[in-house]
Amino acid sequence: MDFTALLRPDTFDALLGQPHLSAPDAPLRTLCEKNALGHTFFYGPPGTGKTSIARIIAKVMDLPFYEFNATSLKIEQLRKIFDQYKNALTRPLLFIDEVHRLAKNQQEVLLPVMETNCVLVIGASTENPYFSLTAAMRSRSMLFELKPVDETAMATILEKAVAQSGCTIDEDARDYLIRTSGGDARAMLKLLEFALAIRNDVDRDLLQSLRPAAQSRGSAEATEHYDLASALIKSIRGSDPDAAVYYLARLIEGGEPPEFIARRLVILASEDVGNANPQALTLCTSAMTSVKQIGYPEARIILAQAVIYLCASPKSNSAYSAINAAQQAIRDGVLLDPPPTIKQFNEHYRYPHDYGGWVPQEYLTEPLHFVDFKPIGYEQKMGEWLRKIRGDDAPA
Structure with a gap:
């Protein structure tokens, strides 16, 4: 059918x-x-x-x-x-x-x-x-x-399919069909089709024998999916590679798509490692591209490499904090017109490269401060370089 x-x-x-x-x-x-x-x-x-x-x-x-x-x-x-x-x-x-x-x-x-x-x-x-x-x-x-089909709509589609087929299916099997299909209505219906080709009485064991892992977007249990993903991120943020690799393994064994895990690692590379180790973002972006092309089982090795690298990297959330603070200032009404000298086609603009790479120049019409460089990893060098070229000891 x-x-x-x-x-x-x-x-x-x-x-x-x-x-x-x-x-x-x-x-x-x-x-x-x-x-x-x-x-x-x-x-x-x-x-x-x-x-x-x-x-x-x-x-x-x-x-x-x-x-x-x-x-x-x-x-x-x-x-x-x-x-x-x-x-x-x-x-x-x-x-x-x-x-x-x-x-x-x-x-x-x-x-x-x-x-x-x-x-x-x-x-x-x-x-x-x-x-x-x-x-x-x-x-x-x-x-x-288009968005992934939500669980309410998936349940409605499933009910129509069950009515069409006249099959017998319990609540546990219904839940498994919906949750492991990750918002893909076609994947849900195809799994039901394959199950009905075997027998008309559908239960979770039958479905799980056909699809042992989630199709996309998460594990078969929504709460477990979010708890394990949270544990992975917090273990990396806390620089505990053993805990992080354990939760990574839990997610993999639970059928979590490698693309989902890789996307979370890319976000963490900017949010929690940031400029303390800028190479982390490059490595995680490369990992995201790689796992999409390779898939399981080999993708697990790439993910493990990225997770361990992030755990062992110095941590800084200065970029995350800076953009949050800047956006909040704008929402609070801090809307500044750029100084005339840095608007387009202004002959009084001073091109920094003509002055050895830096020249005193007004970039804001009012003083604002969002970025605090932390004395961690490469970020420490960035802050030191800015203070050096400015010739002062003010925060970079």
């Missing part, structure tokens, strides 16, 4: 989990219903409704629907459609999945028809496509983000 096809929503009202796009007053829905939607790109996690929304748009706007994947899309296919609708009274909707993989020549073929609006282009990706699209494509389109 193909639940994905059976339960695919065909109206905005039937779409679950994306109220910011499907609610009656949502901008996207309003534009569609007024037949005013322009070229649009969707991005978000898998199984959140990107393809369904594209099909709903075609239905609402009454447009012929053509679906492609950027990895196999051929320019000849596009030109054939363009020719077919050259003198037509309607325009087709071209839906391109994995749009971030569009080659530059494919984008260039799309530009003229996007400019004349004789075709409506809708793209979808699990990655933000604006980083891969050309500036010309971006300027002609809008971008909407």
Whole structure:
């Protein structure tokens, strides 16, 4: 039984989990219903409704629907459609999945028809496509983000699938289906499909034998997921490598996706290590890229290296504290106009490189202080260098 096809929503009202796009007053829905939607790109996690929304748009706007994947899309296919609708009274909707993989020549073929609006282009990706699209494509389109489907919506979708199949499923199994799918409705339905192919009486043991670990975004138990992630971060912050590696292992054995762990380490590298060891951010960013490409089981080694490195690094939260203080000042109404000399096109600006790298110059119209360099690791050298070039003993 193909639940994905059976339960695919065909109206905005039937779409679950994306109220910011499907609610009656949502901008996207309003534009569609007024037949005013322009070229649009969707991005978000898998199984959140990107393809369904594209099909709903075609239905609402009454447009012929053509679906492609950027990895196999051929320019000849596009030109054939363009020719077919050259003198037509309607325009087709071209839906391109994995749009971030569009080659530059494919984008260039799309530009003229996007400019004349004789075709409506809708793209979808699990990655933000604006980083891969050309500036010309971006300027002609809008971008909407889809969120992981929340547990309430997941439960509703699951109930529909259970009703369709007539299977027997207990509460523990329902909870496991929802929690281990990480907001991916398709992953939840596929797991149920596989379980029903084995037997009609579904329990947690059966599901766990098919998917021993969480699909994404966390462990099978929400509380444990947050507690273990918190313990890992606090152990690193406290420079205890044994505790940190233990909690890392707990997260890995619990099925935590390596990408989630790596993202947390990147944040910690700036928030808790910062400029006391600037290399920490580089290493953790590299680890994040690596685990995405490699996956388990080898990704565990990369994560362990990053965790141990962070534990053994000097710690400073000065960058975290500084940006928090600066943002709070702005919220409190401290809004200063830049001094005239550092505004653009001012002939009185003093170019520091012409003065050996530093020259006394006004950068704020009122004195403000947010950054306190700590006498820790490389950050100590940074503070000393600033005090040296200024020729004073004031805080850097």
